Amino acid sequence: MKLQWDHEWQRLYVEALLETNPLNLVGAFAAAEVAILSRVEELCVTADAEEEWEAIEDAIHGLMVLKRGVLKSPTLIRAPHPQLVKPRAATR
Numbered sequence: 001m002k003l004q005w006d007h008e009w010q011r012l013y014v015e016a017l018l019e020t021n022p023l024n025l026v027g028a029f030a031a032a033e034v035a036i037l038s039r040v041e042e043l044c045v046t047a048d049a050e051e052e053w054e055a056i057e058d059a060i061h062g063l064m065v066l067k068r069g070v071l072k073s074p075t076l077i078r079a080p081h082p083q084l085v086k087p088r089a090a091t092r
Helices: 008-018 022-044 050-072
Strands: none
Touching (some): 008 022, 008 050
């Protein structure tokens, strides 16, 4: 069954909600946030869309909650931080 969405931000938001691969979560969240913000910009200059505004507010809140949970998750695979290495003194 293929779900139908009125707007791209809705599809990307649901994909972010359903993403289970920790390596893809950051990208999924970012894509949803960019799409939501783009739609907010469009809505600021167009007619009223009260129902969509409420859905956007819910989506933004949902992403914030998920991001907090993911960041606290012990199973999150984090990229290693680059280590600074001091250059060795030249030996003669």
